[in-house]
Each structure stands twice: as structure tokens, then as C-alpha cells.
Amino acid sequence: MNAQDPWAGILAPDETILWQGRPDTRPQWAALTRQRMVPAAVFTVVAVIWFVQAAALADRGGVAALMPLLALPFLGIGLYHLGGHVLWDAYRRGRTWYSLSNKRAFVATDLPFRGKRLKSYPITRETILSFDGAEPGSIGFAFEPVPMKRGTRMRMVGFERIPDGNTVYALLRGVQGKIERDLPPGDG
Incomplete structure (x- = not known):
């Protein structure tokens, strides 16, 4: 070139x-369907509970200090399926020609x-x-x-x-x- x-x-x-x-780079909120949102919400709530409970135990040190970090990927997955995929899709289209x-x-x-x-x-x-x-x-x-x-x-x-x-x-x-x-x- x-x-x-x-x-x-x-x-x-x-x-x-x-x-x-x-x-077009506008987010497509219509992609948030009930079939996808309900399991994503449950998954996210479980990840938040895990993170909060693990954070309460983190002050004990050792392996317990790592438990909140193990919850973070699950929290990220839950948030992605809860609505992050719509934002990522819009971002991806904004970087497409x-x-x-x-x-x-x-x-x-x-x-x-x-x-x-x-x-x-x-x-x-x-x-x-x-x-x-x-x-x-x-x-x-x-x-x-x-x-x-x-x-x-x-x-x-x-x-x-x-x-x-x-x-x-x-x-x-x-x-x-x-x-x-x-x-x-x-x-x-």
C-alpha cells in the first residue's frame, strides 16, 4: 500500500x-430479549453475591484474599450478557468500514x-x-x-x-x- x-x-x-x-453505530437495545436477560440477570446476581461474600472473607489473608478476584470474570460475563453485548456490538460497528x-x-x-x-x-x-x-x-x-x-x-x-x-x-x-x-x- x-x-x-x-x-x-x-x-x-x-x-x-x-x-x-x-x-450505523447506535446501540440496538432491541437485542435485549427476555430469553437472554433473565438468565444473565440471575448469573450476574450470583456473581455479585459471590464477590461480596468473598470480599468479606478476604481480610483473613491467604487463599481467601483471592476469592473476590475469582468472582470478577463471572461478574464480567454476567454484565456482558445483561447488556454489554449491545454496547460491544455498537463499538465494533464503529470500528468497521x-x-x-x-x-x-x-x-x-x-x-x-x-x-x-x-x-x-x-x-x-x-x-x-x-x-x-x-x-x-x-x-x-x-x-x-x-x-x-x-x-x-x-x-x-x-x-x-x-x-x-x-x-x-x-x-x-x-x-x-x-x-x-x-x-x-x-x-x-
Whole structure:
């Protein structure tokens, strides 16, 4: 990459940027569902009780002095599930940039402990596009595996909560259409 052209070395010679944007960074409080909040509240209350009780014993020294510290990770997990995930998601979106070329979609992030990352996803005629039609809108164009305790689940990747979803969706469909028009006869 050079200072004149930040895309030098990233884009193919016949590749051009069609659109660039950023997601809406407002917290999505609607993600706080009862199914998630009730267990998180119970977990958090138990962690607080553990911390308070352990702190009362900490003045005895020795291992008892470490007990409040052992409660802190559980308190953090509880607070994250109680509402911290909404704030983290908003923060993550604030550190995210999107670009669309005539061949690929790009998602760039710059997050603490992860650093700067740029991922590209080819847009082909086989790419399954999904658009929620909302304002701001989200458009999916790829899937990535997420390791779980028991197996793997697939997470949709795309442009999340963008203000001009209809325009970007039309551009993505146009990229797919151009790919179809560029195919030799008999390959479509």
C-alpha cells in the first residue's frame, strides 16, 4: 500500500471501487430479549453475591484474599450478557468500514487485541444475497464458520446496518449481472 493509492496491491488491475460506507453505530437495545436477560440477570446476581461474600472473607489473608478476584470474570460475563453485548456490538460497528468493488465486497475492522483486518469476499453469480429491506439495512453475501462447543455454526457476513441499503443491494445485483454478461456463451 502506498500513500497515493491505499488500494494499491489489494485491487486487481481491472477492479474498481463502486461504493464505500460505514455501519450505523447506535446501540440496538432491541437485542435485549427476555430469553437472554433473565438468565444473565440471575448469573450476574450470583456473581455479585459471590464477590461480596468473598470480599468479606478476604481480610483473613491467604487463599481467601483471592476469592473476590475469582468472582470478577463471572461478574464480567454476567454484565456482558445483561447488556454489554449491545454496547460491544455498537463499538465494533464503529470500528468497521465497508467497500464494494466490481468483483468483491470488503469488510475492514480495527479492534482492540485483534488489530487491523481486511477481509474480501468474491461476488459471483453463485453468491447468495440477502437484504432485510430495513433502514438502516443489512445485506448478507457470505457465510463464515464459528466454532462452538459441539460443532460449528455458520454466521452470515455482510454489510451491517448501512444507511443506503437499497442502493448497495442494487450495486451487488449489478455486479452479479455483469459477471453473467461477461461469461462466454454456454457457460451461463
